[in-house]
Amino acid sequence: MSDVTAAQGLQLYDYVMIVYFGAFVLYAFHMFWIRHKAMGASASLLLWLAWAGHTVFLTQRAIFYYHQHQGFVLPATNMFEAISFFAWLIVLMYLVGEFVIKTRIFGVLGMIVPIAAMAYTAAGISTDPREIMPALKSYWLVFHIVSVFLAYAAFAIAFSLAIMYLLNSRRDQALKLIDPRFSLKFLDEWSYRMVLLGFPLLTLGIFLGAVWADSAWGRYWGWDPKETWALITWLIYLAFIHLRVHWRWVGYRSALFNIIGFASVLITFIGVNLLDKVFKLNSIHAYAEGGGTFMLVLLGLAVLIPTVLYFLPAPKEEPGLEEDQLSEFTLASDVATEDPEESQA
Numbered sequence: 001m002s003d004v005t006a007a008q009g010l011q012l013y014d015y016v017m018i019v020y021f022g023a024f025v026l027y028a029f030h031m032f033w034i035r036h037k038a039m040g041a042s043a044s045l046l047l048w049l050a051w052a053g054h055t056v057f058l059t060q061r062a063i064f065y066y067h068q069h070q071g072f073v074l075p076a077t078n079m080f081e082a083i084s085f086f087a088w089l090i091v092l093m094y095l096v097g098e099f100v101i102k103t104r105i106f107g108v109l110g111m112i113v114p115i116a117a118m119a120y121t122a123a124g125i126s127t128d129p130r131e132i133m134p135a136l137k138s139y140w141l142v143f144h145i146v147s148v149f150l151a152y153a154a155f156a157i158a159f160s161l162a163i164m165y166l167l168n169s170r171r172d173q174a175l176k177l178i179d180p181r182f183s184l185k186f187l188d189e190w191s192y193r194m195v196l197l198g199f200p201l202l203t204l205g206i207f208l209g210a211v212w213a214d215s216a217w218g219r220y221w222g223w224d225p226k227e228t229w230a231l232i233t234w235l236i237y238l239a240f241i242h243l244r245v246h247w248r249w250v251g252y253r254s255a256l257f258n259i260i261g262f263a264s265v266l267i268t269f270i271g272v273n274l275l276d277k278v279f280k281l282n283s284i285h286a287y288a289e290g291g292g293t294f295m296l297v298l299l300g301l302a303v304l305i306p307t308v309l310y311f312l313p314a315p316k317e318e319p320g321l322e323e324d325q326l327s328e329f330t331l332a333s334d335v336a337t338e339d340p341e342e343s344q345a
Contacts, residue, residue: 009061013054015053020054023043023046023047023107024107024108026039027107027111029043030043031108040105044104047091048095051095055088061129062074068132072142074141079125081129083121085145087114090114091111093110094107109161109164110157113156138212138216140211144205144211147202147204147205147208148202148230150198153198155202155265157194162191165187165188165252165255166255168184169255187255191254195261199234209230225272229264232268237261239257240257240258253314259302260310263303267303271299
């Protein structure tokens with residue numbers, strides 16, 4: 001990519017980050033202070049504009065790789081591009097969810113992880129397009145990455161809802177005063193639904209990754225650090241679903257388990273690359289750069305803190321999560337109780 005083209009692309013990316021943050025601020029005002037429908041519509045419009053600009057940026061990268069390698073290459077070949085693509089998918093998934101749930105009041109939740117991810121890309125990670133190693137020139141890789149990243153995006157939304165659940169349960173449902181849909185039951189159920197969406201995508205992504213590994217390195221599985229952590233993440237979410245279905249595991253500790261699962265996602269996604277950089281693990285997947293010891297400490301805390309909280313006393317009451325009511329929860333019931341004039345507010 002020429003210096004001029006690269007500079008223009010990064011300038012667009014900087015503008016996109018600013019617009020994303022502006023949308024986040026508008027969503028925050030809409031959530032906490034200005035509940036008028038126009039404020040929610042303005043936040044949503046700004047987010048759509050930012051996402052469209054982000055799409056243009058990723059398209060520019062894809063076109064560059066196409067001309068360089070005479071074929072399609074997904075713009076997720078280094079840490080900067082992978083995190084950018086991850087944030088793009090999360091925003092897309094949130095916007096679809098905003099249409100399905102028919103409310104804009106949860107915009108702050110949907111933007112937590114994308115804002116953090118894009119802020120991380122601004123922390124000195126190399127933004128230059130890289131030479132593509134032969135293993136990355138495969139259509140199997142495209143299917144693998146898209147499937148896995150869609151799963152990660154779903155898990156990110158589930159994580160945001162789980163965080164809101166913990167805040168809500170610890171503050172005696174203070175957030176429910178903002179909007180009745182902040183009930184613990186709503187947050188718990190939709191966090192679970194996002195996991196149900198992400199888990200089969202993660203399963204498919206791991207399978208496609210094995211197919212890609214066989215075509216690239218002649219073996220389906222090699223217990224590489226990233227492969228191992230992907231399996232750990234898959235097992236964590238499998239256990240989460242099993243506990244929900246068979247043990248009726250809902251509420252506070254379910255939210256903590258959900259957070260631990262997403263921490264495992266982050267370790268799989270970027271932690272393995274950081275571990276390879278610090279401890280020289282020689283992972284064949286560690287072709288992405290970025291981060292350091294500080295980020296490893298944060299990832300460790302992301303696992304340690306919810307694990308410790310799991311063994312501490314839970315809030316005494318979790319209203320609305322009785323087992324006989326949970327199975328009857330539907331989105332329609334929430335929408336039906338909504339003031340028609342506040343729909344899409």
